[in-house]
Amino acid sequence: MPTRRPAAARVLAAALLALSALGNAPARADEAQATAALRAAFAQLPDAAFHRNDAEQAWFVDMQPIAQASGEARTEAVRRMVLGSSLPPLDALRMVGPDAWAAAGAPPLSDIRHVAGFGQPPIPVTVWTMRDAAAAAAVLDGLEDGDFEPVPGRAGMLSNGAPMEVNLTRRQPASPWRGLLGRSYFVAANGAAIIQAPGPEPVAALLDLGEPARLTSNVLVTAALDGLDTAAAGAEIRQAMLVSPTIGTGGLDPAAMLGAGGDMDTLRAKLEAAQAKAARGVPPFFSGLVADVQTGPHPGMAVSLVYADCATAEQAAARLAEAWTEAFATITPGTAKVATAPSGTLCAAAVTITAQDASGNSNPLFLRVYDGHVSRQANIFQIASTAN
Template identity: 30%
Template sequence: MRFRHLTVTATIVSGFLAIGGTAAFADNTATLRKALSHLPETALATADPMPIAFLDVKAMSSAEEGALSEAALRRMSFGSFLRPLEALQYGMGKDWTEKAGVPFEDISYFVGNGMPPVRLAYWGLADEKAADTLLEALTSRGFRQLQDTPRMLANGDPRAINFEARDETNPWLGTMGQTSFAMPHAETVMQATAPQDFEPVLEMKRSVADNPAIATLLEGIAKAPASRDSTLVQALVVTPLFGMSSVDPADFLQSDMTDLEATKKKLEEKMVEGSKGIPPYFAGMMVDAQQATGPALVISLAYADCASADSAVTTIQARWNKATDLNGIADISGQSVPAADKACAAVISFAAKGETNEPLRHAFSGAMTRKFNVLQIGAPE
């Protein structure tokens, strides 16, 4: 089944490539787009329904009066996806500079993708010089240069675990003393557990940021009235598999899914057979946003047309209000946003009614336990 999930996601992604094109966005997506530009598009073709996580360190610092404040550390939701953040949350920021090799405030963002053990973390820094400075700092922190790849450092053997070296507060070792390989890529330093994990990046033909589905949902966030003035603090990219628990991907393996309309039609036929649900989306994003009134969860989904996006907005709002644990915790607004080549984004904002982002907390904790069905494709009403 794992192979089947991977295959159907890859074909859905390849189908959406046919609509092509990207667009200019407002500034609130700039750091996120920059981070996603370092990830190969193949990161989306995975069995993982939540393959990419992002944290804007500067935005978190602004929103919570310091990126290492107690409020900021509590707000960081995606530490399990980003190896450096696991260490940060264990140590609450103490001794970070000494062990990481760079002050936390000098980091612009973190972004990561992949399923363990093949999981990459990108340390986004100010520029290439800053990336080189971090690499140099690692040479005095247990790292050695690889003879056949001078620009790559390692503190152990590929995929190795050394419990004697474990340090849960060290982002390069962690709770199991797992090896880290480090390599510069533009203004980032990439972190992996084996050198071959860097190959998709080095062989990248198109980035995640340039994927038309991702471009569509980002354009939605940048232009929708409910989100365009927000600061994007954290984000989690989801694939169609996130909403497909009631649909067996094996049902589509015999079909030609190389174009968007064919894929959409096949999914809709399965929905009609037994249930109602939001139209199939081709990529999605759950965003922790800071708005003028406080924190909010912003959801953006990429569609082939605005009729589908309008339907998704209406259905998602209704589902949220129907859920007893979600009703009343947010002020909800949503709209569709036209994008390039007739594509469209469905953008819904769930503005928290308190000082903490309860909508995001409920959505993320529910997603981790497979109980968040607001984005379910074809789920019963």
């Protein structure tokens, strides 16, 4: 009998096959796109991010809501950006707060438009988008006045140490340029963008990034963005993550099962319930985006999952809304809305969930869903087990 590949590998292989067959497609030209800032940020990232076999492939955080808030509202806004934990500079901000972050050499919050990145934490590549090119240049000037020096043979690139270097004697937990472990970084400006990476090669690659190699040139990512425009219509996208099918193929969490202790009846009941839930999961998808959104005073979540046709996308949207209702509706009440979004020859399942209560600058609804995915306790993105 031939060896069967793991579910994640099979689903990812299908996605890559579809990509090679469909080629590249430009993003829709629509000035009112909810994803305008997200598209601009992802255009700074390489298509290689999509081909990583990670559940979370790329991240985006809008920094303006933090800059525009003050006092306790700003503290809430910082806590809200949970996806920032995957990007070292923003992880430092979440750890110490805006004042200590600024004192440790971070750029002024008012100058930062958004931050995006990709790669394996704790050392992914981060791209800051500043107010303009002058603001980006000012950041590099400030770094060079500190402990950053020009990199020989790399015009315009600075570093504060050797590639991948960790030096605990230089640790600065509040600093976006050092962090808890005293890491060294390489930086360069590209117009209004600042590229930050643990070595010179990723920085050089993004400086020379051509259109076919951009993340936004990928037809599956474009379809996911088009679907998110539908799901997030009329809302502000505060943070978002590009996800692969791997997010839905985690399977059962052994720790959660063993948490039932020695009571076999309880253990059996938990296992059967988990299996039944998995059987009702979403159909396998090619790519997706999960976003924390704000509609007026109400926070919420917008999801886009890419499929080959709208019939399957419609089924997926209904199942995703059902999974959220079952897992979280009594904890963080809200209203779910489902739709489909054609994109070229593809189609996205578009799901919008808006919290019932206004929550200031926090979003407990998105946080619950994200924690459910990370902990594998309540993953609403689980792919139906019948497809495994």
